[in-house]
Amino acid sequence: KNEVEQSPQNLTAQEGEFITINCSYSVGISALHWLQQHPGGGIVSLFMLSSGKKKHGRLIATINIQEKHSSLHITASHPRDSAVYICAVRSNNDMRFGAGTRLTVKP
Amino acid sequence: KAGVTQTPRYLIKTRGQQVTLSCSPISGHRSVSWYQQTPGQGLQFLFEYFSETQRNKGNFPGRFSGRQFSNSRSEMNVSTLELGDSALYLCASSWVGGSYEQYFGPGTRLTVT
Numbered sequence: 001k002n003e004v005e006q007s008p009q010n011l012t013a014q015e016g017e018f019i020t021i022n023c024s025y026s027v028g029i030s031a032l033h034w035l036q037q038h039p040g041g042g043i044v045s046l047f048m049l050s051s052g053k054k055k056h057g058r059l060i061a062t063i064n065i066q067e068k069h070s071s072l073h074i075t076a077s078h079p080r081d082s083a084v085y086i087c088a089v090r091s092n093n094d095m096r097f098g099a100g101t102r103l104t105v106k107p
Numbered sequence: 108k109a110g111v112t113q114t115p116r117y118l119i120k121t122r123g124q125q126v127t128l129s130c131s132p133i134s135g136h137r138s139v140s141w142y143q144q145t146p147g148q149g150l151q152f153l154f155e156y157f158s159e160t161q162r163n164k165g166n167f168p169g170r171f172s173g174r175q176f177s178n179s180r181s182e183m184n185v186s187t188l189e190l191g192d193s194a195l196y197l198c199a200s201s202w203v204g205g206s207y208e209q210y211f212g213p214g215t216r217l218t219v220t
Contacts, residue, residue, distance in 0.1 A: 033209065041144075041195050043211040086150065093163035095140065097150040 003027050006087050006098035013105050019074040021101045023087030026068065031090040034061050034072050037100070038083045046072070046085075077105045109134065111200050111212035119218045125186040128215045132179050132200030139181040140209065141173060144195040153196075156181055157203060185217075193219045 005024045013019055023032070034046040047054050047061040049070065054061050058077075063070040074081055082105050087098040112131045120126050132139050141153040152165040156175035173183040179200075185192055195216050199209040 031207075035211075041197075041214045041216070043197060043199075043214075045209050045211065048208045088150070093155065094152045094165055095142070096152070099149050 002099070003091075003096050004087055004089055004098040006085075006101050008101060009099065010102045011104070013077050013103070015078060015105055015107050017077050017105075019077050019081075019103065019105075021072045021085050021087075021103070023070045023072070023098055024068060025070075025087075025089050025096075027089065027091045027096065029089040029091050032063055032070050033088040033090070033095075034070075035086040035088060036083045037086060043086075074103075077103075079105045079107050081105050111198060111210050113196075113198055113212040113215050115215060116213065117216050117218075119220060120188050121220055122188055122190060124188050125184060126188060126217060127182055127184045128196055128198075128217075130181045130183075130198035130200075130212055132181070132198075133210055136200035136202055136210070137179055138201045138203050138207075139175055139179065140199045140201075141181070141183050142197045142199070143167075144197060144214075145191075145193070150197075153183065188219045190219050193217060 007022045032049045036044045049063045058075045060073040084100040084102050086100045114129045138157045140155040144150045154164045154173050155162045159175045170186045175181045195214045197214045199211045201207040201209045
C-alpha cells in the first residue's frame with residue numbers, strides 16, 4: 001500500500017462544477033503540498049499546509065492531521081483547470097508523492 | 108524575480124554513458140531538491156541539499172549523485188546510464204527545505220537509448 005493515496009485517479013467534470021480531490025497518508029508529516037502539473041511537465045505548487053485550511057482564488061485546501069487526510073476543492077471549475085493534481089507529503093526530510101488525479105473539465 | 112532554471116531541457120544519451128544535469132534556484136533560496144518522474148513510478152524523491160550539504164537521499168542506487176555549490180546552484184549526476192533512467196528530472200528550490208513552499212523548475216527530459 002502506498003504511503004500517499006489519492007482519489008479519484010481520474011475525474012471528468014463540466015465547466016462550473018465543484019470538484020474535490022482527496023489525499024490520505026499513513027506516515028507522520030511536517031507538511032503537505034498540493035501540486036498542479038499541466039501537459040508538458042511543468043509543476044506549480046498550489047498549497048503547502050501543516051494545519052487547517054488555505055484558500056487561493058477558486059482553490060481551497062484543507063488538512064485534518066488527526067485523520068491524516070487532505071482535500072483540494074475547486075469551485076466553479078474551468079477548462080483551464082484541466083491538469084494532473086498531485087498530493088505530496090514531507091516526512092523525515094524527504095517527500096512522498098501520490099500517484100496524481102487527472103482532472104478534465106469540459107466546456 | 109527569475110524562476111528556477113534547469114539545463115539542459117532535453118537530453119538523449121546512450122546506455123553506459125553518464126550525464127550531469129544543472130539546476131539554478133531562485134535567488135535567495137538555499138535548498139534544492141531533485142525528483143525523478145516516470146510514467147510507471149510517478150514522482151520520486153532523489154535528494155535534498157541545503158547550504159551545500161545533502162540532507163537526505165531517496166531510494167536510488169549509488170549511480171545517482173549530486174552536489175550543491177556555495178551559490179546554491181546544484182548538479183545531479185547519473186553514471187552508467189540504464190534504459191530505466193529515462194525520465195523527467197525536476198528540481199525545486201525553497202528557502203530551507205520541503206516544509207516550505209517549493210518552486211519547481213521546468214525539468215530536464217532525459218532519454219536513454
